[in-house]
Amino acid sequence: MRVPLSLMALLAALISTAPAAAEGGPAWDACVALTSTPDQRVKACSSVIDTKSESGRRLAGAYCNRGHGLTEKRELDAALSDLDEAVRLAPDYACPYNNRGRVYSFKRDYDRAIADYDQAIKLDPSLGLVYNNRGESRFNKGDLDGALADFDAAIKRDPNYAMAYGNRGLVSYRKHDMAHAITDYTMRIKLAPDLLAYIDRGNVYRDSEQLDRAAADYGEAIRLAPTDARGWRNRGMIRLFQGDNKGGLSDYDKALQYDPSDVFSWNNRGQARLRLGDKQGAIADFRKALELKPGLSSAQESLRKLGAL
Template identity: 85%
Template structure:
């Protein structure tokens, strides 16, 4: 017994990268440039000040380019980020930060071979850099090398046992390999380390796919508790409720999901299913038509409208 694909919500896990700061002791601009709490905009502005004023040289100047490149990457200004990270490598070819962050740019550009080559170099320069292993694991996953990805996430966790994202991504790979026990263990550790909405949804998805639907609903409920204005918890729990035959509960959850994300085609489609099952013909027709407006040709919506005599 599997949950119908028309009711599934898929998630993708990415490894975020954070800057690897050089030793900081150079005034407010330098502090904001390399500080882990800076936003991407703050980082780009501060690092630009450091670079433009020529207040740093050597590795610290490379660090300014490396961290500005990180900020630009987070802003998805990938060509500008690549230029900065190339300059950081030129200034200090022994600086692992530059190779790690440049690998992330190549990863966003889906050039996974070049990303892996840069992560290899970062690891060679700094074998303790857990983030480089985690990022390389993500690129290996995207190339379809699941065992290589797991090995890298293992290495990242060994070097940083509190690396929540590495547990999440390793869990995602185990789920892809249908290794439910290991996936649940990793997602549970992720929840222990960083109990955010995605952590509960990821574990809920494993429970869902292994047909432990009550546990899946409980995790989606926790996602709602943690982030009540995030549509993902509502629509995932709504899907489980519909599958279990709780059409009123499913309808209520999809009402909430659409309140917070009115552009989600499957929420319209699934709320239409709930309304159709509850005998709310006109509401169901309206929902299925909205789903088709958002995704013309959606087969489940077309079939439902034909069944309702509205197509």
């Protein structure tokens, strides 16, 4: 499950409800700005906190936002300290509960994450992002039905929430409900097309034996991110399935150019070379696969059949 990379929209929505104290100034503006980088956010929010220019909920907002920035920097213990302080300052404020839940999720403490998301939802049930985040924690605990209900709730509150469609599609995929998975991934692509959206839908098409559609989606992933190995190696596999060994070889060449550490690309390129009659090239690729993953049974078996093990 992909954790959303940013909680900026939630931060903005919640900060805007803070009491209108004095004008915040440049530090406050950067602390809450949607465009601030994690480093900029931490620096600006630290200035607000250190200068004691805010109090009450706005001070809690500075701690909440700095906690967000620290979370993005994966300084999780420091983030947790800030979010605890934000909760202490404003226990009726949903922002720190949501952001603290995210820290616990990164720490794989999903029960605490869910408890914080529950509290955030209790305080503000209109926030689709919190339902999405709770759904991710439930998914990571193996509660697929609970996750599905949360992603439904997130989409109900924000029908244009691309991440929630992708997450709901993943739950359907895990439940082997391919039709609903394709529908949700298609909506995800409509709202926010990117490499992972096409790869995710391509995987569903692949497992549904709709190989031409899978290849087309992996092709779109390649178009959007031509230096990312994932599109190339996924399409390479489909081409091998379809008997297009030259096309598969070409795709695996590209995959290994961009990710030479992927053991399965070496193994699969070896299969393509073997099918094309390049015995020595196949042996070299299978040996490289074994070098990267000693004990890989498919590479060992191929080398035995070739008399090279």
